[in-house]
Amino acid sequence: MMSPKKMKFRKQHKGRIHGVASSGTYLSYGSFGLKATSPERITARQIEAARRAISRCIKRQGRLWIRIFPDVPVSKKPLEVRMGSGKGSPEFYVSRVKPGKIMFELDGVTRAVAEEAFSLASAKLPIKVRFVSRD
Numbered sequence: 001m002m003s004p005k006k007m008k009f010r011k012q013h014k015g016r017i018h019g020v021a022s023s024g025t026y027l028s029y030g031s032f033g034l035k036a037t038s039p040e041r042i043t044a045r046q047i048e049a050a051r052r053a054i055s056r057c058i059k060r061q062g063r064l065w066i067r068i069f070p071d072v073p074v075s076k077k078p079l080e081v082r083m084g085s086g087k088g089s090p091e092f093y094v095s096r097v098k099p100g101k102i103m104f105e106l107d108g109v110t111r112a113v114a115e116e117a118f119s120l121a122s123a124k125l126p127i128k129v130r131f132v133s134r135d
Helices: 044-058 111-122
Strands: 032-036 040-043 063-066 072-076 089-097 102-107 129-133
Touching (some): 032 111, 040 044, 040 072, 044 089, 044 102, 044 111
Antiparallel strands (some): 032 102, 072 089
């Protein structure tokens, strides 16, 4: 799974996802893409599950680019611990995705294969997405 190699601060505030994406809204590498249409936090596990679904569907042909990276730590307190006594330890990493952000890109496959791969990947993600292409 993806996670940052090193961080300046171990814990972060939760924050909110406001507005629409200002960068990463157009296809840069591939011919087909999966674009987010709603704001959500996507975990490293979800990104990995979507990546596996896509790579199994395209059967090692073509090329896949992942345009999001989980760099926000989410902390969690252990089960059955009383309130107070500080913030919990970091448990997993998420990527804050705004509407309009291209999350995955594909190239070297046909449109039908790309649509099938992205529909399988969208089932693994907790977000509404849209298939986009260059043409």
